[in-house]
Amino acid sequence: MKPNIHVKDKVAIVGAGLTLFRRRMLETSRELAWEAAREALESANLELKDIDCIVIGSAPDAFDGVHLKGEYLADGSGAISKPMVRVYVGGGTGVMVPIAAWWHVASGLCRTVLAVAEEKMSPAHPHPQGVFAYIWDPVVERPLGPNLLWIFALEMRRYMHVCGASKEDIAIVSVKNKANALNHPCAQAAAKITVEDVLNSEVLVWPVHRLDVSPVSDGAAALILAREDIARKVTDTPIWVEGIGWTLDTTHWYNRELAYPRYVEYAARMAYKMAGIERPWKEIDIAEPYDPFDYKELHHIEGLMLAPRCQAWRLAREGYFDRTGELPTSPSGGLLGVGNPIAAAGVMKVAEIFWQLRYEAGERQVKKPVHYGVAQAWGDLMQVGTVVVLSN
Amino acid sequence: MARRIYDKEHVKAPGTPLSSKEMYQLPGTIEYTPVAKYRFTTGQALSKFLEELKRGRIAGRKCNNCGRVYVPPRMYCEFCYKPTSEWIYLEGTGTVVTAVVSYIGTARERLEKPEIIGIVKLDIDNKEPQGYDFPGLFHRFCNVSEDDVKTGKIIGARVRPRWKLEEERKGDITDIECFEPIEG
Amino acid sequence: MSMWRKKCTTPEYPGKMETEKYVYTPGLHGLEFFKTLKEKDAIVATKCGETLYIPPTTLCPDFSKGEVVEVPLTNPWYIASYTIVYEDMDGNKLDKPQILALLVPEEDIVGGIIHYVKAEPEEIDVGLMVKAKLKPREKREGKITDIEYFELVA
Numbered sequence: 001m002k003p004n005i006h007v008k009d010k011v012a013i014v015g016a017g018l019t020l021f022r023r024r025m026l027e028t029s030r031e032l033a034w035e036a037a038r039e040a041l042e043s044a045n046l047e048l049k050d051i052d053c054i055v056i057g058s059a060p061d062a063f064d065g066v067h068l069k070g071e072y073l074a075d076g077s078g079a080i081s082k083p084m085v086r087v088y089v090g091g092g093t094g095v096m097v098p099i100a101a102w103w104h105v106a107s108g109l110c111r112t113v114l115a116v117a118e119e120k121m122s123p124a125h126p127h128p129q130g131v132f133a134y135i136w137d138p139v140v141e142r143p144l145g146p147n148l149l150w151i152f153a154l155e156m157r158r159y160m161h162v163c164g165a166s167k168e169d170i171a172i173v174s175v176k177n178k179a180n181a182l183n184h185p186c187a188q189a190a191a192k193i194t195v196e197d198v199l200n201s202e203v204l205v206w207p208v209h210r211l212d213v214s215p216v217s218d219g220a221a222a223l224i225l226a227r228e229d230i231a232r233k234v235t236d237t238p239i240w241v242e243g244i245g246w247t248l249d250t251t252h253w254y255n256r257e258l259a260y261p262r263y264v265e266y267a268a269r270m271a272y273k274m275a276g277i278e279r280p281w282k283e284i285d286i287a288e289p290y291d292p293f294d295y296k297e298l299h300h301i302e303g304l305m306l307a308p309r310c311q312a313w314r315l316a317r318e319g320y321f322d323r324t325g326e327l328p329t330s331p332s333g334g335l336l337g338v339g340n341p342i343a344a345a346g347v348m349k350v351a352e353i354f355w356q357l358r359y360e361a362g363e364r365q366v367k368k369p370v371h372y373g374v375a376q377a378w379g380d381l382m383q384v385g386t387v388v389v390l391s392n
Numbered sequence: 393m394a395r396r397i398y399d400k401e402h403v404k405a406p407g408t409p410l411s412s413k414e415m416y417q418l419p420g421t422i423e424y425t426p427v428a429k430y431r432f433t434t435g436q437a438l439s440k441f442l443e444e445l446k447r448g449r450i451a452g453r454k455c456n457n458c459g460r461v462y463v464p465p466r467m468y469c470e471f472c473y474k475p476t477s478e479w480i481y482l483e484g485t486g487t488v489v490t491a492v493v494s495y496i497g498t499a500r501e502r503l504e505k506p507e508i509i510g511i512v513k514l515d516i517d518n519k520e521p522q523g524y525d526f527p528g529l530f531h532r533f534c535n536v537s538e539d540d541v542k543t544g545k546i547i548g549a550r551v552r553p554r555w556k557l558e559e560e561r562k563g564d565i566t567d568i569e570c571f572e573p574i575e576g
Numbered sequence: 577m578s579m580w581r582k583k584c585t586t587p588e589y590p591g592k593m594e595t596e597k598y599v600y601t602p603g604l605h606g607l608e609f610f611k612t613l614k615e616k617d618a619i620v621a622t623k624c625g626e627t628l629y630i631p632p633t634t635l636c637p638d639f640s641k642g643e644v645v646e647v648p649l650t651n652p653w654y655i656a657s658y659t660i661v662y663e664d665m666d667g668n669k670l671d672k673p674q675i676l677a678l679l680v681p682e683e684d685i686v687g688g689i690i691h692y693v694k695a696e697p698e699e700i701d702v703g704l705m706v707k708a709k710l711k712p713r714e715k716r717e718g719k720i721t722d723i724e725y726f727e728l729v730a
């Protein structure tokens with residue numbers, strides 16, 4: 001490790017827990033948070049009294065239909081009478097949660113952090129997509145009656161055009177991730193499908209078909225981060241946070257080249273530099289790039305510099321990113337397969353790298369030996385990149 | 393310390409899934425309709441932009457420090473973090489960067505007639521600007537077929553705004569009805 | 577700085593929340609609470625150690641799952657605190673002042689139920705005994721309004 005910053009304490013992830021990801025759940029938001037947090041504590045053999053600080057992540061309040069969502073989630077996240085903060089960067093929130101937890105520990109402020117992410121999207125009716133209307137500019141965008149999928153479709157079309165990828169090439173990612181999810185205990189949309197199934201599914205906003213998109217979900221996820229000495233006490237296999245990075249671009253998403261996410265690259269460069277990684281395409285063994293849409297995974301693989309620009313779809317076709325491939329991506333099944341409770345989905349991705357690096361992913365364990373993994377999330381109006389690099 | 397395998401065989405994740413029918417019929421389920429109305433101010437840059445739309449032209453702001461032109465206009469340069477320098481006026485001709493066909497509306501309802509939407513990179517001095525960021529608008533397209541989108545024919549095409557009649561314009565982004573291809 | 581202050585018309589743009597409605601599930605213990613209220617003349621509380629929590633919380637302060645216990649509504653409850661409401665949400669004067677109270681079944685509990693108390697403002701006081709007036713069983717919907725109000729016990 002060649003840290004380019006002063007880090008007081010080395011930080012490890014020592015536990016992770018998830019709830020089921022499903023379209024609708026009986027549990028309230030705070031109960032979902034509690035179930036995931038309890039799983040994480042149990043997995044680390046810790047109790048709430050062992051936790052110093054709490055970090056909560058949750059995307060727009062308008063999904064759960066509860067304002068002050070951080071405060072609302074506080075008891076379920078174990079935050080009563082403890083220092084607590086909620087972080088929020090749209091879809092990028094999930095990976096922002098361990099980033100914020102990291103600086104709580106790395107700074108020397110807290111010895112242990114319980115990091116919880118939760119999203120309950122089922123309350124909003126008739127469909128949570130309506131709630132997204134409030135991310136658009138009210139003056140120049142909303143009068144056009146946009147649907148959230150428009151921006152993704154526009155970005156996907158641009159990627160296809162610039163990189164020469166076809167619908168078929170992109171659908172491969174959906175097929176791969178949904179199949180990877182078959183062994184995930186929380187998966188909502190695991191399936192054995194073919195490229196034809198994706199192409200024949202309902203067209204929403206061409207080029208986006210229904211099976212190009214992750215589902216709407218309720219769910220929660222949690223991680224335990226600890227200072228080095230505590231981490232070594234509670235587990236034989238702490239997973240080290242080697243690097244973190246995050247950057248934002250402007251919300252003026254249509255004033256930018258959409259074929260390449262420069263903000264993801266900047267975030268990745270920040271994280272790699274901290275981790276001492278100079279050639280990520282060689283040094284990273286496993287990745288969980290954010291995949292709310294199939295093309296997004298390819299887009300982010302390139303932004304994370306795990307493939308040359310416009311080459312990710314070619315490599316995907318060769319099986320390079322399969323669980324048995326040279327650089328397995330989304331071995332969890334990703335958002336496309338496991339589900340997409342926004343913030344919780346990002347934490348699920350970090351949890352997958354944690355399990356993979358501990359060789360605890362069971363049926364989902366990748367075939368190659370793994371030392372370094374990267375998890376990434378993305379969000380808002382094509383503008384947020386959040387990246388975490390882990391090692392065992 | 394025992395290893396804990398996290399896969400389907402070894403883990404039963406917590407949570408109680410519901411069907412849609414179950415959710416509505418549960419004792420204690422509450423429905424609530426928010427009544428939230430807002431008035432947004434358009435601000436300095438966009439109010440001028442909207443006024444100019446009424447006149448049939450597209451107003452942008454130029455930063456003389458870095459040379460960037462902003463459409464929609466902003467009063468500050470995002471990169472230099474200084475006030476932008478001057479107003480410039482564009483014809484509205486430009487190049488299609490990307491375009492899609494939408495079969496659904498804002499709340500995912502199926503549309504009777506699909507819409508074609510896209511991004512136009514606007515010309516400055518009749519030239520296509522180069523670089524990662526550029527002045528541009530996100531709008532509807534007319535006289536473009538679904539096939540033009542799917543084959544990619546529309547990408548890179550030259551377009552111009554189709555304006556509403558002057559008396560129908562009200563200082564709104566929809567004063568531009570759509571962008572349409574320039575023939576020839 | 578002058579350009580920032582330049583006088584400029586700033587027309588306003590209307591917007592409204594497009595959401596048709598929100599549907600909130602009651603949660604694990606919330607479901608028990610409303611089921612019990614609907615089917616019996618009782619509610620449930622969570623017992624964490626010796627302490628009773630009303631409404632029932634799914635999680636105890638130490639993060640363990642609490643024990644669900646029934647608390648009858650047929651016994652007298654007590655007024656822990658109250659407020660007298662003279663105006664509605666829009667500031668219009670009510671025909672008759674409304675009494676809203678925090679009600680508890682016994683002293684050593686955490687929380688309580690917020691509900692109406694049918695009484696005259698001059699009759700009301702902290703510590704008074706009250707009893708729940710419940711809707712007939714067949715009319716109950718599993719909502720807090722299945723209790724119509726509490727009334728003073730003579």
Ligand SMILES: [Zn+2]
Nearest residue numbers: 455458469472
């Ligand atoms: Zn500038």
